[in-house]
Amino acid sequence: MCDPGNIKENLNGILKSVAEKLNIENYELVPDETGNYGDGFASHFYTGQVKNKDTGKIINVAIKKSPSSKEVDFSGLFRSEIAFYKEVFPRLSSLQKEHPTLSKPFVNIPEYFCSQPPPLTYIAMENLQPLGYTMYDKAKTLDPSHLKLIFTVYGRFHACSFVLKEQNPEGYKELTDKIVDEFSKLLNIVIAQIESSFKGAFRNVHEETEKDLYEKTKNIPDNIKEVFLKAYNYDGKFDCIIHGDCWSNNMLFKYTCENELEDLKLIDFQLLRTSTPVHDLSSIFYSGASKKDFDKLTEYLQVYYKSFEETCKGMGVDAHKIFPFEKLIEEWKKNALFGVLMGIYLWNMKLLPKERFQFLVKDPDMPKEKKKQIWKDMMEEMYRSEGYQEKTKAILVHAVEFGILD
Known part of the structure; x- marks a missing residue:
């Protein structure tokens, strides 16, 4: 976190860079010095505005900084x-633009x-909150409409x-x-x-x-490092670029005036890597879905695959040849243990109010x-x-029933 005495100056410098990037010459900078920690430990957030004095347009900016x-x-x-923002997404965006028949990119x-890379670390991006985007209540399970939209969007992203x-192996x-891979x-x-x-979670298995x-989970607690590393390391052939930190707090949702779900934006690509798409999907599924x-x-996998298939088709590729639906099911059985373990861990973060643990990062001088x-x-x-016992038990039961734990 910045020295309080330098926050305004620092934010003004960042907002000035935004104005220059957008070629705005006559501007007013409006920094908001009230910072806010995210629900994890790895970021500190500020906001601000760049006002174009010539047009009256206001650019709302979200600023993500590294905490101390x-x-x-x-x-x-x-x-x-x-x-991700400078290299990966521009390349994927360019690829999509090469295919004008793609209707839903x-x-x-x-x-x-x-x-700005370290040591003067920040990322400035569009502040989505004034546009009506909001975070889902992390303590609640995601309802079917949210899950379907999430699986649809990831189908497009992974595709x-x-x-x-498929089209440019060297470019990939x-x-x-x-x-x-920063996660590693x-x-x-x-x-x-x-x-x-x-x-x-295992305490609640009788x-x-x-x-x-009990028999299919009893050996995991004492061998968790080996189990997790095996689940984490993917050596299959259906790799793609994945979000890597796929849970509800890294998504922002927009609703209509009638409170119907309208859109979704993905945020926080700090754990970006290549792996099976199942690592993304199983993480959000087991950290967000209900037992029902x-x-x-x-x-839900059919919803995902329909989106994946349509995106591939829009860019001239047959999804059934590069990643058949049957292989997606196989991938889930082989690799969703990663999401099972992450889901069990993430429900800690989701059920615990952030105020109860984030004072730990707000006080860098607290003894370790x-x-x-x-x-x-x-x-x-x-x-x-x-709440924790109920949600984690449901995850384990499904992992056994679906053949992930055998």
Whole structure:
């Protein structure tokens, strides 16, 4: 986080860069010095406006900055997201524009303005809130309309890199070579949290009354590192560029005046990487869907595949040849364990009000051991809660029923 004395000056400098990027010469800068932490640890947000004095147009800007931390280096995460906005999306956008018959392209991200790599790290993009976009209540499960839209949008997104790989393998390799897997650098931290979360969920599995579930999950807690790494590392042939951090807080939704769902934008590409599309889909599904919707998984995969197929067709590629629906089902059974584990972990973040844990990053001088103990106490309380037990049990039951855990 910036030194409070320098926040206004810093924000004005960023807004000036936005004005210059948009070729606005006569402008007024309006920074908002009230910062806000996201629901994770890796970003601090500010907003501001660039007012064009000649036209009266107002550009609403969201500014994402790296927080101060003595424990974690966030610079790689920001480099990854900057690479998405400067390299990856422009290439996928250009590919889509080469095919005018594509009626519904993937355009579901905020407009990117400018950025600065470490050490002066920031990303400036379109602030979607004044346009009516809002975040879904993270403590609630996603309803069918939201799930269908999410699966539709990811069908378009994933199809773009599948098409690029099919039509221009060298171009796909050149683009993906620029992507650095920042998630892999955080695995020790993530695995420790997943181990704790899974053990918390496993407490609610009863050997005597749930023998099959117990037998198929009992060895995971003590072997969580091996299990997670196997789930994380993808060695199949259906790789594509994935979001990598696919949960509801990295999505913004827009509604009509009648409160009907209208649009979706994806945000936060810090964990961008190449992998199976199932890693994206299973993460949002198991961290967002209800038990009732778990039983309709095949229907949601059909929604995804219809969108994937239409996008491929619009760019002259037969989806059935490059990624048949039957292979998508197989991929889910083989690779959705990643989403199962992430879902169990993410429900910690979703059910715990952010005010209860974000003071840990707001106080960079708090002793490390004290932070650990506070976090441990909060997690213990979470694992005992009815909401966490109910949601994680449903995930495990479905994982066994669908053949992910066998």
